[in-house]
Amino acid sequence: MEIMTMMAGGFEAAFTWQNMLFICAGVTLGIIFGVLPGLGSVTALAVLVPITFYFSPLAAIAFLVGINKGGTSGGAIPAILINAPGTPEAAATAMDGYPLASKGKPEKAMKTALYSSVCGDTFSDIMLILLAAPIAAIALKFGPIEFTSIILFSFTMIAALAGKSLVKGILAAALGVFLSTWGLDPVDSTERMTFEAVELFDGIPLLPFAIGTLALSSIVSQLFDLRKEKALEATKLRSSAEFKEENRLGAWEFWSKWKTLLRSAFIGTGIGMLPGLGVTLAAFLGYGAAKRASPNGDKFGTGELEGIQATEAANSAVVGSNLIPTIALGIPGNVAAAVLIGAFEIHGVVPGPLMIREHGVLIYSIFASMLMANIAHLIIGRLGIRIWVQFVRIPKHVILPTVIVLCVIGVYIPSNSMFDVALLFVFTLLGFLMRKGGFSIVCLVIGFLLGDDFEIALRQAVLMNSNDLSVLFQSPIALFFLALTVFFSWHFGMRKPKAKQAA
């Protein structure tokens, strides 16, 4: 009953013109960032989080959720038009999208991608609304001992699944945890690695860390690669005007493959719920499953609509479900959810099982906003199809340097501190070297975000049990997760490097 009241209150709070405006702005910016070469939803989230300081918590999260949704599907547009995926997950979309566009049906491919994306996303959001509260209710029974073991398990799982090497994943997560401990100690408030710099008393600020490692390092890396490639010509696009009739997408033509949509939505939702598994994996798994199940499987890769439907429904279904562990346990499902956790914390909302109890109306407002964002995404995406195409034409050498200025402004505005700008540049260098060395930045960021929670949970557990670390082995739930941690470490530590196709 309490949940129904919160749900009603949340939906009522979300249905305002102001909120709708922020959602539309978020979706539009998300699509633009997704379309622009070299950017993507994670860069968009990282760069635009600072401006949400000035929004209400609901408007801020609704705006960011809109960006995430728009950015995930926006990447499909350059994948379809020029075989250059705007985001890694859109690489699977290019396999059928680009051949279809080459046949003179780019609009049909883009419409299919958009509608499939909205379907997958809506399915995933409904699962989030249905599952987040029950999982959070179970998690409320957990104490610090259980949380310590769950976070340890999450570290292992993220490290194992985020990259090819468990050792490198754990190394990156350990660095993230170490950096999270700088600043005042959360229990005693004594100084730790502050070097008597007042700016470090609150710890390393999240924004320069996240923007530097996630967004700016990617931009810098691409700029150096751009110099190597010297591919500075503006992109030439195919026109669909001469094939107007062939670019129509009938309702039956789209819905006749509802099984593919549903299967991919299930795959994406399942993957989104597990920490560490990314959108890209969902897209390729969805594509592979559809290819095996479809009677036209042998035609995949030649411009099959079903291929586009499978990948887009799967990758967009991750967006909603990765908030299930975020909201229920405070553990981000992927890097976009990690940035959203940062945004929640900036607005005084601590993700975790208490979140629904303490901020129930806000959480259900966010859920309602996510559903509204799907409608906005459908309308804006459809109306703007011919406009988004124009963004693909903007060359990288114009976009990428401009984002550097955006990053500097984004870090400076909330803090008014050049110290934070210096940190931004330092973490950009760290992120750049990690990218080139293949060290997982997802693990680094999630280690940084969860490091504090891990420390507080562990120290609370120890304080409650007179400095006895063996308490970790006394709770059956903690033991279960510790056993899983050992199993995952053994399983992924022992595995042989998997073959991965360059395509």
Add this chain to the structure above:
Amino acid sequence: MRNTHLYTGLLLIPVCIYCLFWFIPANVVPPTSEDDISPGLIPMIAVGTGLIMSVLMAFHAWRQGPPTGDQLDDEFGSEATGIDGRVLLNGLIWAVGSTIAWYLIVHVGFEPSMTLLLAAIMLYVGVRKPLSIALNSVLMPIVLSQAAWYFFTTEMPAIWR
């Protein structure tokens, strides 16, 4: 990538040992309560884990034979080329360039320093169209700085303000 693993591991081992035995103890105070664990414990665990992983990474890379054709990285794809001399040089260029940009922002101002930075980057990546360079590098910092002021009432640093 084998050399990257080997050299990164070998570099990180002394760094971790230094952190474990000097850096963390020197920068953390002892616990205030007898029941509490030391505030240095979590940083020690993190760095200790890093040390073990560095040893494992270096050892594994050392035992691994010569490269048999690299596979694409799961997270970064072809971007993860390994850290070689060129990457280190690029890192150095970024370190020097960003330090100069930071210094100029503090001591001159946001707009001129960002104009210089953008123009330098565009020239560096190979753009040779003066109009394109001028428009982007001059207009963009001014527009964004004005946006910061009008939307967020934040003045970007400048000696004339």
